[in-house]
Amino acid sequence: MRSDIPMNPREIQVLFGKSDAFDTPKPERLINRIVHVATNTGDWVLDSFAGSGTTGAVAHKMGRRWIMVELGEHCQTHIIPRLKKIIDGEDPGGVTEAVCWKGGGGFRYYRLAPSLLEKDKWGNWVINKEYNAAMLAEAVCKLEGFQYAPSDAIYWQHGHSTAQDFIYVTTAHLGHDQLQQLSDEVGPDRTLLVVCTAFRAKPDRYPNLTVKKIPKTVLSQCEWGHDDYSLRVENLPKAPPKLGQMDLAYGGGTDGGAVHGG
Ligand SMILES: C[S@@+](CC[C@H](N)C(=O)[O-])C[C@H]1O[C@@H](n2cnc3c(N)ncnc32)[C@H](O)[C@@H]1O
Numbered sequence: 001m002r003s004d005i006p007m008n009p010r011e012i013q014v015l016f017g018k019s020d021a022f023d024t025p026k027p028e029r030l031i032n033r034i035v036h037v038a039t040n041t042g043d044w045v046l047d048s049f050a051g052s053g054t055t056g057a058v059a060h061k062m063g064r065r066w067i068m069v070e071l072g073e074h075c076q077t078h079i080i081p082r083l084k085k086i087i088d089g090e091d092p093g094g095v096t097e098a099v100c101w102k103g104g105g106g107f108r109y110y111r112l113a114p115s116l117l118e119k120d121k122w123g124n125w126v127i128n129k130e131y132n133a134a135m136l137a138e139a140v141c142k143l144e145g146f147q148y149a150p151s152d153a154i155y156w157q158h159g160h161s162t163a164q165d166f167i168y169v170t171t172a173h174l175g176h177d178q179l180q181q182l183s184d185e186v187g188p189d190r191t192l193l194v195v196c197t198a199f200r201a202k203p204d205r206y207p208n209l210t211v212k213k214i215p216k217t218v219l220s221q222c223e224w225g226h227d228d229y230s231l232r233v234e235n236l237p238k239a240p241p242k243l244g245q246m247d248l249a250y251g252g253g254t255d256g257g258a259v260h261g262g
Contacts, residue, residue, distance in 0.1 A: 032099065049069070050069060052079070057091070062095075087104065117215055146166075164191060168182070173199065191210070196212075197215075198213060
């Protein structure tokens with residue numbers, strides 16, 4: 001790569017003011033050249049260490065779709081305001097003129113939850129203590145392909161996959177009496193997936209129930225504890241996320257597919 005494109009802190013100072021945390025932001029022209037060589041309009045550009053968001057900013061102005069990942073608070077203070085300005089056509093700096101950018105598009109912002117499982121001191125997988133009951137139910141619904149929709153009236157309806165098929169997520173250890181009671185309440189015209197920490201009963205005694213254990217069912221659907229990025233999450237609901245599941249949706253929105261949940 002030729003180095004005739006100087007670092008240009010001005011681009012970012014125009015957006016965020018003079019005293020900024022980023023002393024050596026990448027020049028938009030450099031990223032523009034790389035994105036131009038490596039991608040076509042509509043392609044995805046991933047920057048998993050987003051920093052001040054230059055790569056996503058340039059990709060957006062060039063008509064590429066993008067995913068940025070950032071663990072620092074500057075996601076809030078820099079990346080989101082920067083992309084909002086670009087979408088609103090209020091970023092005069094960088095490659096705006098060169099790529100004839102006038103504004104438009106949108107993005108979704110997700111905050112990742114902590115990992116759902118952790119190992120206890122004996123090395124057994126257990127549910128992360130940071131998860132409360134609602135977070136756990138929502139995460140398991142997502143993993144099992146159910147729409148999270150907790151009922152105010154019926155304690156075992158945490159979500160559904162159809163009008164007759166429901167999911168119940170609990171950290172309780174269930175015995176025959178509890179499972180029989182659930183089975184009676186569900187009745188012959190509905191089915192229920194029960195995801196619990198443990199159960200002591202023969203699950204095939206209840207024709208309308210499917211019973212699974214939480215660490216096992218989660219571990220079987222995700223690669224866990226590996227030192228690589230081949231995370232496999234199956235059965236995600238096909239429906240677009242609801243507004244309540246997003247921390248922020250901006251502009252026209254995209255079909256970005258990040259999930260809230262570890
Ligand atoms: C040098 S900046 C990247 C610049 C950026 N790619 C651009 O287009 O201007 C590196 C960023 O990676 C972030 N980072 C470091 N480790 C991370 C991780 N594990 N996950 C997400 N972001 C991370 C840091 O907070 C920092 O903001």
